[in-house]
């Protein structure tokens with residue numbers, strides 16, 4: 001080899017990285033707190049600015065001080081956590097869940113979903129997802145040879161004065177038209193990120209009928225199941241007639257216990273889905289981190305007697321109110337979410353100079369990327385541009401929205417509310 005050879009790019013990365021937008025800088029990195037001024041209030045990436053409850057972190061500390069939980073767990077997950085999941089979820093699924101064959105602990109919800117795709121997708125199989133979709137679905141599908149197929153949730157019409165997430169609707173003819181002989185999986189995310197939509201029984205029944213007719217596997221991403229407001233009922237598609245046999249339900253300790261960095265998730269499904277997924281997961285990660293499984297188990301074991309989820313829900317309700325009242329006072333339209341901890345603000349009326357010094361990561365992206373950057377710098381509150389959750393063809397729908405996360409303490413949200421007052425000067429019809 002000659003000494004003048006350029007050694008900076010000797011071995012080519014796999015072409016699969018080009019698919020699923022894995023080579024493009026992801027939105028979380030662009031709008032990461034480290035790229036923004038230190039005093040910018042972070043309502044962007046959805047993680048809490050508070051710790052999990054101390055009675056849960058104490059269980060993590062105990063686990064770290066003992067022997068077994070510092071070592072490999074069974075690939076299915078630690079038995080204490082599987083027992084806790086069984087006790088917590090069996091009544092919700094109206095069945096006696098089997099810890100050996102119907103529950104799988106995963107390294108966060110993401111890895112669980114990835115393993116389902118590995119287990120079930122043949123090259124060229126199609127996966128239907130509703131837009132806007134959680135961005136991670138896309139590479140998880142394409143890395144496993146799948147082809148994403150998009151069906152839009154239609155945004156509220158202009159004439160809707162006070163839209164809620166229920167005003168984002170599915171056109172079932174469009175959904176039906178999206179199904180082909182290669183369709184294998186449909187992802188149903190309820191409560192929905194980023195819209196906050198809690199799918200109704202009618203909607204889920206219509207999806208279930210299509211899944212039954214075309215023999216689809218349903219991936220029910222229900223990681224925000226503990227955050228449903230306004231008395232709305234969270235309905236599990238797995239509980240609809242016949243649907244248990246074809247549905248895998250995805251859960252997350254990160255969302256449930258304010259521990260998004262723990263990467264503890266779980267899948268609940270019949271053995272016909274769990275067994276192949278376990279086979280994939282065992283060879284991808286072997287097992288999930290052990291001590292934090294003990295802590296998640298403790299959370300589930302004690303949640304009922306502590307009324308943990310009821311209290312947490314009312315805390316989130318108050319957090320949601322701070323942002324919704326702020327946007328109301330500013331006269332800006334937003335989607336009131338019935339679930340999850342995200343609120344979509346319509347930013348069409350927020351005007352900013354075209355020649356504003358945007359960084360290269362934002363230039364060339366949709367108007368929402370620029371608006372979110374401008375709001376982060378000038379107002380001091382960060383958010384996530386919603387076009388990232390759409391395929392290129394439909395990105396213009398998402399460009400009208402910025403997503404603000406309200407999984408932050410009240411004090412922080414009140415400070416954000418004060419800063420939002422400065423947005424007035426940039427609002428123009």
Ligand code: GLN
Pocket residue numbers: 028044045046047136193
């Ligand atoms: N689920 C979180 C969100 O939507 C974080 C996702 C991520 O960082 N990959 O904000």
